[in-house]
Amino acid sequence: MAKPIHEVECTIISNEPVNGEYRLLVLNAPSKILDCEPGQFFHLLCPVSDTLQPYLRRPMSIYGYYPDKGELHFLYKVTGEGTSAIATLKAGDNFNVLGPLGRGFDILPNWQNLLLVARGVGLATLAPLALEARRLNRKLTAICSARSDQFLLSLDYFRELGATVIPLTDEAGTSSVENMHSIIEGLIADEGIDAMYTCGSNRILKLLQTVGKEHNIPGQIALEQQMACGIGMCQCCVRAFNRNGAIVNERVCREGPVFDLQEAIGC
Amino acid sequence: MAKPIHEVECTIISNEPVNGEYRLLVLNAPSKILDCEPGQFFHLLCPVSDTLQPYLRRPMSIYGYYPDKGELHFLYKVTGEGTSAIATLKAGDNFNVLGPLGRGFDILPNWQNLLLVARGVGLATLAPLALEARRLNRKLTAICSARSDQFLLSLDYFRELGATVIPLTDEAGTSSVENMHSIIEGLIADEGIDAMYTCGSNRILKLLQTVGKEHNIPGQIALEQQMACGIGMCQCCVRAFNRNGAIVNERVCREGPVFDLQEAIGC
Amino acid sequence: MLDLTTQIGTLTLKNPIMPASGTFSEDLAQVFDLDILGAHVTKTITREKRSGNPTPRVCEVRGSMLNSIGIPSKGLDAFKTNVIPFYKNYDAPLIVSISAGSADEFASLCEDISVPGVAAIEVNISCPNIEEDGKAFAMRPSTTEAVMRKLRNATDLPLWAKLTPNTGETTEVAKAAEEAGADALVVSNTLLAMAIDINTKRPKLGNLMGGLSGPAFKPIALRMAYQCAKSVEIPVIGCGGISTIEDVIEYLIAGASAVQVGTATFINPPIMVKMVEGLESYLQSQGLHSVKQLIGSVVDQEASDGLVFMEAAP
Amino acid sequence: MLDLTTQIGTLTLKNPIMPASGTFSEDLAQVFDLDILGAHVTKTITREKRSGNPTPRVCEVRGSMLNSIGIPSKGLDAFKTNVIPFYKNYDAPLIVSISAGSADEFASLCEDISVPGVAAIEVNISCPNIEEDGKAFAMRPSTTEAVMRKLRNATDLPLWAKLTPNTGETTEVAKAAEEAGADALVVSNTLLAMAIDINTKRPKLGNLMGGLSGPAFKPIALRMAYQCAKSVEIPVIGCGGISTIEDVIEYLIAGASAVQVGTATFINPPIMVKMVEGLESYLQSQGLHSVKQLIGSVVDQEASDGLVFMEAAP
Ligand SMILES: Cc1cc2nc3c(=O)[nH]c(=O)nc-3n(C[C@H](O)[C@H](O)[C@H](O)COP(=O)(O)OP(=O)(O)OC[C@H]3O[C@@H](n4cnc5c(N)ncnc54)[C@H](O)[C@@H]3O)c2cc1C
C-alpha cells in the first residue's frame, strides 16, 4: 500500500519575506512527514482571524525537506486570502499540515544530464529536485526566468548544490521564448540533455514539448489546479491530458502534480 | 432626538483575571462614547480565531466610565464562546464596541438613601451607580451576595466610594433570602430606604418586590436577555412586564436594560 | 459625475443600498443620517396587534444567525400614527412591508396602507398562508399568483414581492409574481433552519425552527437573485448575507438592481454608510460612471442558457 | 460497556459515523484504518463513463464551500472490478451510491449493482430527472415515489434514499420515499448556490452553480433531518455540515440514527476517527451506555406538534 499521509501540527521556526513577492516558511516538523520526494506537496490549513477567513486548505510544493534537522520549507507568494493568512504566522505558532501528497519527479537511472526550466515561484517546486540530483550525482542545469533580478529566487541555492545556473530576466530582455530556445538547443548540442523538468508556465511547456519531440528527450511538468481534499477523494482538481490520442482527466493531487511533459495540456 | 450611538475601535489597556471567575477589561476609549449613565451597556464585537468564532455582538454592562482618563471598564465572567474570545484579547489589541446603549438607572432628587442588592457579576452592572450616588451625594448601602468571599467583587470599590457594604456568602450561610430580608427590614427601620436597585437574580427580585410593596419603596432592576442588534431594531430581546394589570413586551436593549422593579417578571 | 442611482420600476433610488425588513427601525437614526440610504424598509406589520414568537428569538450558528422573531406588530393604526410621520423627515422613499394570513386580509391591509408618505409596499409573501396548508404564499407559483393578483388590485403604489428560499420553484414563483403585477422582487427572505443546544437538548429557538440569515446564507440568496434576474423583466432587489461592499458588487453583477442589507447591520451598524462610500470608490477605480453599468454584467455566456433553470444541485 | 452500535433497518453499524458520498474514496486509507468507520459510502456512480463538470469545480464561500463536481464515473464495470474488491478487505459494510437520469435506468443500475460485497444501495435521487423537467427526483413527492417504487422492485438490498434540500416539500418527499419502500433516508445532499468572482465577473464554478456544503449548511440540513425523523418511521441518516463531535451529537439528538461526514474530511482528514473517539467520551461523561439513548432525545415538547411541518421561515 501507498505510504501513509499524516495530518500534524508543526511549529513555525520562521516566516520571512525573501524579496518583494515571496516568503519562506520554515517549520519544525516530525520526521514521519519528512520522507518526501521532490515535486510532492503539502496541504496547509490556514489560520483564521477577524479579517481573513479562508476555509479550504491550500496546496504548496515542498521547497525543502530536511529529515536530519527536522525541517520542512515552503516558498510562497502571497496572492489571496489563504496565503495572506499564512503570511501572518509567527515563530512559535502552530501550523497544521497534511502530507506529503502526490507523485513527485522521477530521475531514472540513465538520466545523467538534467535540465530544469523554471519561472517565478515555480522554482519552489523544482528546488528539491536539485538537492536530489546532487544526492544521485547527476549533472543539473537550471534555466531560471523572472521579471527582474530581484525576483530570481534560489539561484545561490542551486549553485551551492553544484548546478549550472542560467538566469534570464524580462528586464534584461533575455527571457523570451526564442532566446530560451536557442540556449536549450546549445545545451543539447554541447553535452546533451537526458531529461527536462518544468512547472507552471504555458510558454515554457510549449517550448519544451517542441524541443522534447524534436530531440526525443523525455520530460516532466508539475501542474497546479484548485484543490479541496488534496488526497484524491473529491475529484475537483482534474486536468485534461493527451494520452494515446485521447483526452483523459487526471487528478492533479493524486496522479500528479508531476505529469509527463508531452501529455500535459496548457491552459 | 436621543443621543448618538457610536461604533468605535478602542484599544485594550488591560484584560486581567480579577479572581477565579471574573475578568476586568480596561479600554482606552474616545470621550464621545464616555458620556454614559449607570446601568447602560455596550455591545461588543468579539475577536475571531481558529478555535473561537462568535458571530453576534455580546452585551456587557458598563462597569466604569472615566471621561477624564479616557477609560471604559467592563467586568465579565467567561461563560461561552464570546466571552472566551474576549478573554484572549491582550494589551494593545483593537476592540470594537458599540454604545453607550439602553436606558440607565434613575436617581430621583428625593431619593436620598439608596439600597443596592447584588449577586455575583450583577455587581458589574450596579458599580457605576455607586459612583453616581457619590457624585450626587446620596447615601448608599450595598448588600453583596456571592458563593464565597473569594467571589465578592468590588467590595473595596464600593467602600472607597463611601458606601456601607454588607457582604453575604453561601459559604458563611448568610446569603439566604430570609437573612437578606431581615437585614433589609433592619435598614428600613433604622434610617429608611428611598429606592432599591438590583439586577439579575430571581430570588432577590421577588424579595425586593415584596419589601417594596409592603413599605411602598420604589425600585429598579437591570435585566438581561439575548441580543442581536442591541439598538432596538430586531425585537429579539423582549421580556414580559406587568403594566397596569396587563402583560406587555418590552425590548431590554431599548426600553431597558433598567426597568421598574414592580413591573419586572422573573424567569 | 458618478451616478449611483438605480431604477426600481417608477421609483428612482439615489443609491442601491437599503435595509432589509425587520433589521431596521427609527432607532438606527442614532447611528447615522438615514438619508444616506437609497430607501427605508420597515419591519413587516400586520393589521392587528401581535406579540410575536416566544424567546429565545435568535441564536448564533457558525458565522451567521437564526431568528424566529415572528411578526410582533403594534398594528396598522399605531404604525400610521407613529412610524409614517417619522420617515416624513427624510427624502429617502419609505417602503412599508406588510403581511397577513390570507389573501383577502393581505389585500385589504395593502389598500389601507396605501397612504401619503408610503412610496411602495413590500409584500412579505414568505409568511405562512394560514387559510391553506400553512405553507408560505411564495412557496408555490399558484398561491403566489393568487395573492399577488389581489394585492395588485388593492393598490396603485408599486408592489415589491418578497420571495422565500424555502421552495424548489424559485423561477416559477418569480414569474408568477411578475405575471400578477409585481413591480419588483425582493430575493429573498430567510431559509428555514434549526439548532439544538446539546447540553439542554432543547432547540435553541423558542419557536423550534427559525430563519437563517447572514454570511452563510449569501451563496443561496445570490443564486436565487441570479435565477430571478434571468427569468423576469422586473427589477430584482438582492437580499441575503450581504456584509461587505464586495457582496453588494457581487449581487449587482449577478443582476440585482439594488440590495437590502439585514443581519450585517446587527454586527456593524454603520455598514450601509460604508457600502455607499465603497460603491462610489469601486466605480471610480473601475472607470465606471454608473451603477447601471454593473447591474447584470455577469459573464455567464452559454452556460446560462442551459443551466439557469437548474434547481437541483449538480 | 459502551454500545456505539446503531441500527439502520436490517444493518447494524458498529458506530454511527460514516463518510458522505463524493467526499470519500480508497485514498483515505492512507490517512487512517477505514475499519474504524461505521460504514463506507462510495462516490455516486453511473452505468456509463462520464467525465463530470468543467473546472473550476469547487470554490470557497465564507466558512464553507460550493462544488459542481458533477458525477464523473468510470462506469459500472470498472467499479465492480476495481472498487468493490478493495472494500472486501474491510468489515465495515459497503454502501454504493448510484444515480441515473431516468427511473428505468436507475432501476436497472440498481439491479446490476446488487452484487456480493455491497451491503446497501444509496440512491442519489437528488440528481436531475432528465426525462421530466430536469428537476431532481427528490424535489417532489410524486417523482420520489415513482422512482423509489422502481428501485424497490429492482433489488433486495437495503435502499437508502438521499434527499435534496432544494425543495419546499421535505416532509412530503420523506414520506413518499418511505411509502415506496426506502429502508432509510439520507438527509441531505447539497443546496444549490452560487458565487461570482467580482474581478473577472465570472461565476466561480465552471458549471455556473453548485452545491453548498460544510458548516454554513448545517442548520438547514439539521432542520431537514429533524423534520424527516419526526415524519417517518424508517431511520434517518443526518448529513450536512457536520465538522465536530458536537455536531454529531446535535444530529443524533435531533433524531438521526447515524451521520455522514462530508466536507469536514477535506479540512481535517482524520476527523471521523476523532468523532468516534469523541462520541465514546461523550457517552461516558453523560453516564449513557448506548448511542440509542441519544437518538431523538430532543426536548421539543408541545412545540413539535404544531411546528414540525412548518416549511416557511417564521
Ligand atoms: C501542487 C501545487 C503546488 C503549489 N506550490 C506552490 C508553491 O510552492 N508556492 C506558491 O506560492 N504557490 C504554490 N501553489 C499555488 C498555491 O496553492 C496558491 O497560490 C494558493 O492556493 C492561493 O491561495 P490564496 O487563498 O492566497 O489565493 P486565492 O486566489 O484567494 O484562492 C482562492 C482559491 O483558489 C485556489 N487557488 C488559487 N490559485 C491557485 C493555484 N495557483 N493553484 C491551486 N489553487 C489555487 C486556492 O487554493 C483557493 O482555494 C501550488 C499549487 C499546487 C496545486
Ligand SMILES: Cc1cc2nc3c(=O)[nH]c(=O)nc-3n(C[C@H](O)[C@H](O)[C@H](O)COP(=O)(O)OP(=O)(O)OC[C@H]3O[C@@H](n4cnc5c(N)ncnc54)[C@H](O)[C@@H]3O)c2cc1C
Ligand atoms: C444588558 C446586559 C448587560 C450585561 N452585563 C454583563 C456584565 O457586565 N458582565 C458579564 O459577565 N455579563 C454581562 N451580561 C451577560 C453577557 O452578555 C453574557 O454572559 C454573554 O453574552 C455570554 O456570551 P458567551 O458567548 O460567552 O456565552 P454563550 O452562552 O456561548 O452565548 C450564546 C448566546 O447567548 C447570549 N447570552 C448568553 N448569556 C446571556 C446573558 N446572560 N444575557 C444576554 N445574552 C446572553 C450570548 O450573547 C450569545 O448570543 C450582560 C447581559 C446583558 C443583556
Ligand SMILES: Cc1cc2nc3c(=O)[nH]c(=O)nc-3n(C[C@H](O)[C@H](O)[C@H](O)COP(=O)(O)O)c2cc1C
Ligand atoms: C431579526 C430578523 C427579523 C426579520 N424580520 C423580517 C420581517 O419582519 N419581514 C421580512 O420580510 N423579513 C424579515 N427578515 C428577513 C430579512 O429582511 C432578510 O430577508 C434576511 O435576513 C436575509 O438578509 P440578511 O442575510 O442580510 O440578513 C428578518 C430577518 C432578521 C434577521
Ligand SMILES: Cc1cc2nc3c(=O)[nH]c(=O)nc-3n(C[C@H](O)[C@H](O)[C@H](O)COP(=O)(O)O)c2cc1C
Ligand atoms: C466535492 C463533493 C462531491 C460530492 N459528490 C456527491 C455525490 O457524488 N453523490 C452524492 O450523493 N452526494 C455528493 N456530495 C454531497 C455530500 O455527500 C453531502 O451530502 C454534502 O456535502 C453535505 O454534507 P457536508 O456538509 O458534510 O459536506 C458531494 C459533496 C461534495 C462537497
Ligand code: FES
Ligand atoms: S483535490 Fe480532491 S481529488 Fe484532488
Ligand code: FES
Ligand atoms: S437586541 Fe435587537 S431589539 Fe433589542
